[in-house]
Amino acid sequence: KWRQENLEYIELINKIPGPPTDFLILLSSKNNLKKSKVYEFLQVWLGTGLLTSKGAKWHYRRKLLTPAFHFGILQQFSKVMFDEADVLVSKLEKECHKAMTSIELFLGDFTLRTICETAMGTRLQKNDERSKEYITAIYKMGQVIVDRIKRPWLFIEFLYYFSELRRQENKLIQILHSFTIDVIEKRKLDFNKDVYIQPKGSKSESKEPKKRLALLDLLLNFKNQGADIGDEGIREEVDTFTFEGHETTSTSIQFALLLLANNPNIQEKVAEEIHSLVGNSNRQFTYSDIQEMRYLEMTIKESLRLFPGVPIIARMLTSDLMTASKYFIPKDTVVHVQIYALHRNPIIYPDPEKFDPERFSPENSRGRHPFAYIPFSAGPRNCIGQRFAMLELKIAIASILRNFRVLPVDTPSDLKLMMHLVLKNSKPLSVQFRKRIYPQL
Numbered sequence: 001k002w003r004q005e006n007l008e009y010i011e012l013i014n015k016i017p018g019p020p021t022d023f024l025i026l027l028s029s030k031n032n033l034k035k036s037k038v039y040e041f042l043q044v045w046l047g048t049g050l051l052t053s054k055g056a057k058w059h060y061r062r063k064l065l066t067p068a069f070h071f072g073i074l075q076q077f078s079k080v081m082f083d084e085a086d087v088l089v090s091k092l093e094k095e096c097h098k099a100m101t102s103i104e105l106f107l108g109d110f111t112l113r114t115i116c117e118t119a120m121g122t123r124l125q126k127n128d129e130r131s132k133e134y135i136t137a138i139y140k141m142g143q144v145i146v147d148r149i150k151r152p153w154l155f156i157e158f159l160y161y162f163s164e165l166r167r168q169e170n171k172l173i174q175i176l177h178s179f180t181i182d183v184i185e186k187r188k189l190d191f192n193k194d195v196y197i198q199p200k201g202s203k204s205e206s207k208e209p210k211k212r213l214a215l216l217d218l219l220l221n222f223k224n225q226g227a228d229i230g231d232e233g234i235r236e237e238v239d240t241f242t243f244e245g246h247e248t249t250s251t252s253i254q255f256a257l258l259l260l261a262n263n264p265n266i267q268e269k270v271a272e273e274i275h276s277l278v279g280n281s282n283r284q285f286t287y288s289d290i291q292e293m294r295y296l297e298m299t300i301k302e303s304l305r306l307f308p309g310v311p312i313i314a315r316m317l318t319s320d321l322m323t324a325s326k327y328f329i330p331k332d333t334v335v336h337v338q339i340y341a342l343h344r345n346p347i348i349y350p351d352p353e354k355f356d357p358e359r360f361s362p363e364n365s366r367g368r369h370p371f372a373y374i375p376f377s378a379g380p381r382n383c384i385g386q387r388f389a390m391l392e393l394k395i396a397i398a399s400i401l402r403n404f405r406v407l408p409v410d411t412p413s414d415l416k417l418m419m420h421l422v423l424k425n426s427k428p429l430s431v432q433f434r435k436r437i438y439p440q441l
């Protein structure tokens with residue numbers, strides 16, 4: 001009961017927070033970049049990669065890794081996303097006659113496969129034992145971390161050391177680390193050969209590399225060029241991207257589908273936008289098609305307002321802080337930034353429960369405080385993968401709506417939100433899929 005009241009249900013902490021300027025003062029502060037204690041629970045897996053590091057190490061890595069999310073690189077990653085979206089669509093075809101489809105596993109599989117291929121260059125194979133073991137370990141590891149967060153007595157290292165949870169963690173860490181280390185070793189060998197050489201006779205002989213570019217290649221490249229990052233550092237970052245880059249995107253796509261299923265007019269408007277770009281053809285989307293999908297982007301932004309995949313973040317203050325609303329918060333205080341509550345502030349978002357993508361039209365966005373909408377956090381420690389995430393969300397949702405009509409099963413009023421590692425419903429979300437038939441042009 002204590003756990004439910006204190007940690008699980010968002011409703012209980014859905015109080016109106018301070019003004020966006022309070023968030024600005026905290027999140028844009030150059031001093032208060034340190035994360036809270038719970039982030040340390042991730043370190044056994046992620047080491048001190050970008051998400052969990054602090055001080056000079058964080059500064060150095062952030063600067064080093066920022067070019068890895070340049071739009072030219074994202075364009076290359078989009079190819080992986082298009083192919084994985086095709087795999088997702090072909091799986092969903094088989095769901096079209098069903099009265100309901102639980103979408104968690106479909107989207108979890110899509111985002112995990114996408115991040116493994118873009119981060120490590122590894123295509124997870126359904127029938128490969130090693131891939132299966134790795135996928136299972138990722139899911140179980142998420143549960144172990146959540147179970148620890150929910151048991152405050154296990155915050156004490158001594159008690160945790162002798163717990164069953166730690167024994168489980170040890171086994172999982174072995175699987176997770178050995179998988180990433182093997183991938184890095186193999187990639188290092190490939191990297192020294194001909195990663196960017198075109199395959200003879202390939203359709204796109206001009207630019208297509210033999211192996212698709214992965215974030216790992218960029219890290220190896222940085223290392224070869226003399227950056228201060230060793231194999232262990234590369235593993236930390238690859239694991240960090242894999243961790244940060246799959247559940248966040250999966251849960252965000254699921255909530256967006258729930259909202260679209262329950263708002264057919266908005267769904268049809270998105271489908272029309274897609275149709276206006278690709279007509280009745282069955283060609284794959286291009287990167288520029290995706291850039292053109294402005295209404296879809298507004299829809300996703302509104303969905304992330306209502307259901308920010310990361311609803312709360314925390315900082316440990318390393319210096320005293322005076323907020324804009326004149327609260328004095330002393331050094332060493334843990335401050336929770338309640339993104340979920342901020343996004344439902346009726347002063348900023350009138351009728352806040354209403355799903356209304358028009359809030360994000362260029363006219364309506366004008367003048368809104370930049371810290372009033374922060375699904376990817378804000379300031380120097382914001383999400384480095386936000387453009388990657390938006391691209392992936394757009395590709396997944398556009399691919400689904402191009403092929404299917406999505407009908408409601410769960411409704412927003414049925415939801416019982418939980419804080420897992422990301423925002424989740426207390427039970428997996430379901431919708432119905434029906435084949436979308438476009439009129440002949």
Ligand code: HEM
Binds near residue numbers: 240248377382386389
């Ligand atoms: C819809 C999907 C996503 C959401 C809602 C999201 C949200 C966030 C938020 C709120 C933070 C700040 C965390 C904090 O201050 O504790 C963050 C940090 C981070 N995110 Fe994301 N994220 C998403 C997708 C991704 C993806 C796809 C990647 C990588 C490919 C990624 C990589 C990271 C990293 C490395 C950090 C730490 C950055 C730093 O501290 O410098 N995220 N994300």
